[in-house]
Amino acid sequence: MTDAQAPTIALLVSSERGRRTLGQAVQGFGYQLVFDTAPERVQLSELTEVVADLWLLDMPDESALADWLLESSPVPVLLGSGEIPPPEHEDHVRWQRRLLQKLSALLGDAPQAPPVRLVPTPLPVSRRCVWLLGASLGGPAAVKQFLDVLPAQAPVAFVYAQHIDAGFESQLPHILGRQNAWRIRNCTEGSQLQHGEVLVAPIGRMLHFGAEGQVQLQEQPWPGAYQPAIETLLDELARTFAPHCGAIIFSGMGEDGVAACGRLRRQGMEVWTQSAASAACSTMPQAVRTAGYSSRDGSPDELAAALQQWLEQERAADA
Known part of the structure; x- marks a missing residue:
């Protein structure tokens, strides 16, 4: 036919x-x-x-x-x-x-229809909105609260960098994914990060993204004292997904990522922090605020509501 x-x-x-x-x-x-x-x-x-x-x-x-x-x-x-x-x-x-x-x-069926593959079309890297969620002490509870409030249909993906013992890395998707619809997963070589997903950064191996946004795992450890290194990951996200990226620094100790937050802000991208009153440990977000790099401060609930509004505004601007 x-x-x-x-x-x-x-x-x-x-x-x-x-x-x-x-x-x-x-x-x-x-x-x-x-x-x-x-x-x-x-x-x-x-x-x-x-x-x-x-x-x-x-x-x-x-x-x-x-x-x-x-x-x-x-x-x-x-x-x-x-x-x-x-x-x-x-x-x-x-x-x-x-x-x-x-x-x-x-x-009726089209007589010469090719096999129909009913699968989602991967979103091009240039249109993927990817934010980093950085945390240390008290982070899992804060990040879970944030994800529980933000609808999983929001047009955004996250890379979650949590300072934690490597033995807990595989458990983080289960801990964060209870009572919400986000697809939370550990890293798999070659996989693509899409909206509606949360990618848990590996503790013992460096994470890179290829030209098409594919996950690339390297055997060498993260540079510096922190595993994973929020500093390194923020620069990696900016390299791959800018200008459609940002960062939220949640509860934690130390100052990992402060300098990279400054580089992100100088490129015009958003950096938000968890408020001291809502954080189990405010040292890490406070370091970003003190350096003058936080463009918004709030509780996990407030940050989720603000991000939903920000995404709606971005979508309207692109329409």
Whole structure:
């Protein structure tokens, strides 16, 4: 069979992002896309000339174009595709599956459809937002409280650098992940850090990120007195993910990371600290504040709420 025999679909979708995502999806399923012009550039007379087996609409409630299609179209009209989750989110797979089921019910399977791989599209490194969570004494409780408040659907990933005995490294995902939906994991060579994840920095080996953001583990220990070295990790995140990165320094002893926080701030990125009143040990966040590098201070709950608001503002600015 040829591509000409595949059922044809016409889109009338207000959102440019929605139109692009739907167009990619239907063609990935093996259907033909024959019309996807932005509605504001379409005249009513043009709709009568479009030959398609199905119209897929996602329009405002009041639209003369949509009204005409619903009343006069000789082919099925599918209203709405549901809210489209970001490509990196696990719900994107479910959205694809629901859409394919609806199309198949109305049109049948595309006769020459390639195997459909319903998997999330990895987010490019340039669009990944990655923050470091640095902590020492009292850190696990503070970081868990922070993650319990921040929704796991937030468009951000974390690298968690906790000064702790190496014997507890494998237990940190379980400790932090109870009662929240974050995907918390230890490092695996070659894996990709995606939004909704918390990557636990290894204690005994250095962590780097490749050109595509892939995890690279090295056998040599971290430089300096701290394992893992927040100082080194902050520079690594800035090298790989800037300008979409930041840091939050939670409860702890020592001054690990202070100088790197300064370098981050000079590049215009955010550095936040846990407040002294809420920290089991305020020495580490206080060192960052004293150096003048903290751009926000608060309890874990307050920092989580602030980050959610900051991410929303960033998303609006990029739209």
